[in-house]
Amino acid sequence: MSLTNEEVKKIAHLARLRVNEDDLPTYAGNLSGILALVEQMNNVDTQGIVPMAHPQDASQRLRDDVVSENDQRERFQAIAPQTEAGLYLVPKVIE
Template sequence: MALTIEEVNKIAALAAIRVEEDEKGEYAERLNNVLDLFAQMAAVDTTGVEPMAHPLELTQRLREDEVTEHDQHKKFQGIAPKVEAGLYLVPQVIE
């Protein structure tokens, strides 16, 4: 299924981009190439292929779970305009 110029116009409107009249044919061709590639990829038999989290066999570097910053809760709440019961009070936005 090939995209038409009218469909390119709809896509451009949905994407909120301006496409010049003389470029619409080129955009249609490029989008058709992308859709053809998707069709080729969908045609590949992936039965029995396990999904990968990453294309490379890497291990995640982990660090110790330790506190690296001091508690500054009281300091920050001391300069806040309004605080109550340890919570920051802000103006109501939604009624």
């Protein structure tokens, strides 16, 4: 599978990455190479094999429903670019 420049542009946009128009062919080539590598796995017969999530066949550990975190807002907000009235401020977003 090989990606077009347009597809690379779309992927970059979805990931909010700014890509120079001139670099598009390079990225398209590199990404297509990765996809080609992965594609080789299509040749393996995986019928009847359960996908592996963890080498030791572990499953998700669960925690009890207990409140264990206390308020550390001041410390978090000390590293935020802008806050007001306890809120994090971000560039205006309107739907």
